[in-house]
Amino acid sequence: MKLLNRLLQGIDPIQIHGQDNVAIQSMTADSRQIRRDSLFIARQGVQIDGHAFIEGAIQDGACAILCESMPSSIPDGVTVIQVVNSHRAYAMLAANWHGNPSKDLQVVGVTGTNGKTTVATLLHKLYMDSGIKSGLLSTISVHIHNEQLPATHTTPDAWDIQSHLAAMVTAGCKVAFMEVSSHGLAQERSHGIHFAGALFTNISRDHLDYHADMDEYVAIKKRLFDQLPSDAFALVNLDDKHGETMLLDCKARHFTYALERPATYKTKILESLVSGTLISINTRECWLQIIGRFNAYNATAIFGCCNLLGMVDSDALQSLSALQGVRGRFxxxxxxxxxxxxxxxxxxxxxxxxxxxxxxxxxxxxxxxxxxxxxxxxxxxxxxxxxxxxxxxxxxxxxxxxxxxxxxxxxxxxxxxxxxxxxxxxxxxxxxxxxxxxxxxxxxxxxxxxxxxxxxxxxxxxxxxxxxxxxxxxxxxxxxxxxxxxx
Known part of the structure; x- marks a missing residue:
């Protein structure tokens, strides 16, 4: 049970009709899961508008409704909270319900068109191999320390994200690596997460069936960096033409990586073979078991992230050289x-x-x-x-x-x-x-x-x-x- 006014912390409603101190037994954006004394969040979806289910949710026992458009009639005893963006509010509600677990973790978000899964997964493997409990939210799977769960989306529903992060805290994880997709950013699924850092891999054409054009796609990717606090880090691929864009108006500390341009973390490919790749990162050599120029970028991003999270460079390089590839990635x-x-x-x-x-x-x-x-x-x-x-x-x-x-x-x-x-x-x-x-x-x-x-x-x-x-x-x-x- 949670008090509604506690759940609404961090949310700036347009108006609240009714009492805000009611007891909430459960919250959901799925009208089929409504129980007595539930909070129902009405969201505008791509195909379905949750506002159409408000009346049914109340009939099924919802005692509170969060929505963007006020219903025409409100029964006695039902509280209605009107907000500008239901998706954003839902994510904040989920974070509050689970006790804001990201504040007890170092959460690193990884975004970009290509490389997200490899970077996030290998970071998780590297930390686990180094004896540091960590979590992973990726396209392929969700890891809560040693427990593996199947993944259904690149960026899960906001409730699932917060539930997984809370489980990571309970399991003793110190750090969590999370793929953040453009869909997830557009739908505000990662809102309410206190990111310790964010990492940008690259941008090329993708998801233009969902986004209006490339400008919108880039702008949505940038949201991850726009929401970073000043004590976080932003690590971007400077060889990608959109790398500097991610840093514009970003309050976090700025860091870069590259193979071509001068950067905080500069890599050279010394030898490329079927068995692996020899690189140098800031003049320090490292043998990789992963292959290709794109993986040299991924390895540099991983090293930079480890460095910014406080891992000793020699330990990071040693662990990096032991990593094998990710399933389905080369x-x-x-x-x-x-x-x-x-x-x-x-x-x-x-x-x-x-x-x-x-x-x-x-x-x-x-x-x-x-x-x-x-x-x-x-x-x-x-x-x-x-x-x-x-x-x-x-x-x-x-x-x-x-x-x-x-x-x-x-x-x-x-x-x-x-x-x-x-x-x-x-x-x-x-x-x-x-x-x-x-x-x-x-x-x-x-x-x-x-x-x-x-x-x-x-x-x-x-x-x-x-x-x-x-x-x-x-x-x-x-x-x-x-x-x-x-x-």
Whole structure:
């Protein structure tokens, strides 16, 4: 039980109708979960407006309503709180309900188009390997010290975030690393979190099915840095053209990392091999088990974050060199006859280009690059032709296939992708809607020593077709086909 006026701390209502000292037994934004003496938060969603369920919530026992638009009639004994932004207020309510756990943790938010999962996950691994209890909120999973839970969104619902943070505090965690997506920022899910720091990886085209344009996408990413307190740190990739933008009007302490420009944390790639990468960070050498230029950026961000959180540099470098990659992020699948498969989450033009550029740098002699790539349905259609163009241009042979078609016709998605190919590129590309058959064909086409990239889904273990999730794991399909065809 919580008192309403305590839950409203940090929220500036437009008006309150009724008593603000009522006892609240539960709070929810889902009208189906209303119980007696609940607080119902009415939020405007993309498809559904929670205000339409206010009357039903009251009938089901809600004693308090938080909303943006006042209902036409308010029964006696029901308190209604009107606010400017219900999403923002809901996040603050969730933080207050759980006792503001972020104040007892060093929470670091990681945002950007690519690299969020790798950076956040490897930071968590590094701290755990160093004997420091830590938590993780990522695309792939939620970790509360040693306990692992499945994740459903990059940035979970505000209630779930605060619940997880509270569990981390209870488990004795000292630090938590959290992916912060543009969707989560737009919906204010991370409001109410006291961030110790924020980290920016990069920005390229993504989620333009949700955001109006790139300017809006960048502005929403910047919100994470705009909300940082003065005692926090802001660490940004200075080689990305939007890095400096993140620091504009940011009250936190400013720090940068880069491979090209002068920065607080400056890295050079000394050697790049299939087995790993030798880099120097601020002239101190470090051998990485992760591969590619993009991972050199990720490693630099990780080192910088460790340094800013107070870890000794030598300890950070030693732990960094011991880290292995994240599932579905440039994950190597070794097959017979020296054929190497790579499974990667690359689902944006920039990410795909980075992965293929790395493979081109690593290949030797007559090694060929065979790429399997798809684009998701019900998502940004504008990037489909770009993805196909990059795959066909940067590979010796490419197979355009399905990703998660969702409610779209896979053939229509493939048609959109093909628009990026001219007559020359079409001669070394093929379309095949069945992803399993596409991976099988890639393995059949592979010669000894070739490189096969299966991109787009990474860590995912299901494929969404017409709203139904079917079991599908790129890694397993690649392993099984390589073994059966070449074993």
């Amino acid at each position: 994950q190597r699948v070794m097959g017979p006859k020296s054929i190497m498969g790579i499974v990667d989450y690359a689902h944006t033009p920039d990410a795909l280009d980075n992965v293929l550029s790395t493979l081109k740098e690593l290949r030797q002699g007559n090694q060929r690059i065979i790429t399997v790539i798809g684009c998701g349905g019900d998502r940004d259609k504008g990037k489909r032709s770009q993805m196909a163009l990059i795959a066909a241009s940067e590979s010796d042979y490419s197979i355009l296939t399905s990703d998660n078609p969702r409610t779209e016709d896979p053939q229509a998605i493939l048609h959109d992708m093909e628009q990026g190919l001219d007559a020359v590129l079409k001669r070394k590309a093929i379309t095949m809607a069945d992803r399993a058959e596409a991976i099988k064909l890639a393995c059949q086409q592979a010669r000894p020593g070739d490189l096969i990239l299966v991109a787009g889904k990474g860590h995912e273990t299901t494929q969404n077709i017409q709203g139904i999730k079917h079991n599908f794991d790129d890694v397993q399909h690649l392993k099984n086909n390589l073994q059966s065809i070449h074993g």
